[in-house]
Amino acid sequence: MRMYDIILKKRQGLELSTEEINFFIRGYTAGEIPDYQAAALLMAIFFQGLNFRETADLTVAMAGSGDQVDLSGIPGCKVDKHSTGGVGDKTTLVLAPLVAAAGVPVAKMSGRGLGHTGGTVDKLESIPGFKVNLSPDDFIRQVREIGVAIVAQTGNLVPADKKLYALRDVTATVDSIPLIASSVMSKKIAAGADAIVLDVKTGNGAFMRSVEDASALARTMVAIGRLAGKKVVALISDMEQPLGFAAGNALEVREAIETLSGRGPSDLRELCLLLGSHMLVLAGVTSRVEDGIKLLTGLLERGHALAKFREMVQAQGGDPRVVDEPDRLPEALQKEQVAAQENGFVEAIHAEMIGRAAMLLGAGRKTREDTIDPAVGVVVHKKVGDRVGRGDALATLHINSRENLALVRQLVAGAFHLSTVAPPARELVYSVIGYGDNDTDINQ
Incomplete structure (x- = not known):
């Protein structure tokens, strides 16, 4: 069995066998299949997809590639x-x-x-x-x-x-x-x-x-x-x-x-x-x-x-x-509010922009090597549907570093969209x- 043939088969839109999927996972985990061939197969899968049986086989092969936790010593349904x-x-x-x-x-x-x-x-x-x-x-x-x-x-x-x-x-x-x-x-x-x-x-x-x-x-x-x-x-x-x-x-x-x-x-x-x-x-x-x-x-x-x-x-x-x-938890050195510039109702809050702002403050990682600051982040004070007055606090920034602060302010302010009428309630x-x-x- 050759990795080249597996890549070609999936590139052509054909179904991979259980044995071929197991061969790939075993070989790549062991370092016997190089990254460039694994990347080629991933791209073929991205465009050609996997059927349910292939997806299930891939899952089982990956689950068996290392340790498996035995919870049988714990009574009851875990x-x-x-x-x-x-x-x-x-x-x-x-x-x-x-x-x-x-x-x-x-x-x-x-x-x-x-x-x-x-x-x-x-x-x-x-x-x-x-x-x-x-x-x-x-x-x-x-x-x-x-x-x-x-x-x-x-x-x-x-x-x-x-x-x-x-x-x-x-x-x-x-x-x-x-x-x-x-x-x-x-x-x-x-x-x-x-x-x-x-x-x-x-x-x-x-x-x-x-x-x-x-x-x-x-x-x-x-x-x-x-x-x-x-x-x-x-x-x-x-x-x-x-x-x-x-x-x-x-x-x-x-x-x-x-x-x-x-x-x-x-x-x-x-x-x-x-x-x-x-x-x-x-x-x-x-x-x-x-x-x-x-x-x-x-x-x-x-x-x-x-x-x-x-x-x-x-x-x-x-x-x-x-x-x-809870005050025993880490706290940021500085807090700063982001205020509403107009009256209205919160029509939308762009979650990703709030998340990006929190990451830029140090609450998340851009790479796996980054160190997280546990104290920093963003706390919003309004949710979709809430009434807002000009000058009301939309969010509070918890800050330990002023690096990226201008962009953080811009992201948080831009995440809130106001309208003159209350929006319909969102489903959770x-x-x-x-x-x-x-x-x-x-x-x-």
Whole structure:
């Protein structure tokens, strides 16, 4: 078998066999296939696509390219959640302790962020002392004892995906649904959960800009997960404006604590209750989403979810006092408001522009080598539909460096679009995929 023949076959639009896909993943992971041939195949896939069977084979081969986490030592149905990413997306910080408080074990491996702000583990590292690197035994032990742990992915979890994603990033082959789906689901399968809830974002602040593309990606991932023996459901959620108010690592931790305390932004709270209720349904704790929402709402109101978050922080070496005293989180040296220049209603908030501003302040990474400043970011004060008066604060910038500050001001001011009439209310979740038989048809 030759890599040249595999590239030519896919370039001609023909279907690759399971053996050919396995040959490629094994050879590239081992360093036996050079980058230039892997890049050629990725470009052929980008233009010719993969059918469902090829996509599933690619996912399984990638999942088996390194370590696979064994969660069998944890009793009960282990449920994971994955978001395709957006601006202000701190749902895992709320969901993991909330669902664990309902008795469902959450053993979550999360990545670091590349883009607007840090990933979940970057956010958690803004808590003084919090350790995201646990040994496999300690990881399993913690979930057995308190029901929840959030750790950084192990270095050898799906190494094929790490190599391929780095190559896709520099060869303009990132935005391919089969390649995105196999990348996400290979990590979820290798991470060992029994059931997975996917939060697929759509809008200007998301990777999938249209609802149609987001739905196609969701259907593909649901089908792949089911083929691998997992229970999978996907929600298509809105990312036309930031989720919640805060975009920045410590700022998002603070907002997550507010939400776990029964307060917090209404959209973040609503989305977490929806995602969490689907996690409970997949785990068999409730049979209906409505019952799950009721159960989780009670856990928030009675303080059980916040107590579980405090327990997790303490178990992973963090300072539990931040839960009751959020001012112990890192704070920026300077704050500056961006004010409205006219009266009106907020018609739109361009989420990507807010995210870019947060990254330029130091909240995110342009390259994987960049260092994140946990204290900085952007907090918006208005959401779509809110009335605004001239001079009202639209957002607050949390600043530690004046580098890029002029551009940041311009981006944040330009992200808000005002109109003379109130816009219609936006949907937070467009659809749920995974309960009907037809939902897994990726050709829909």
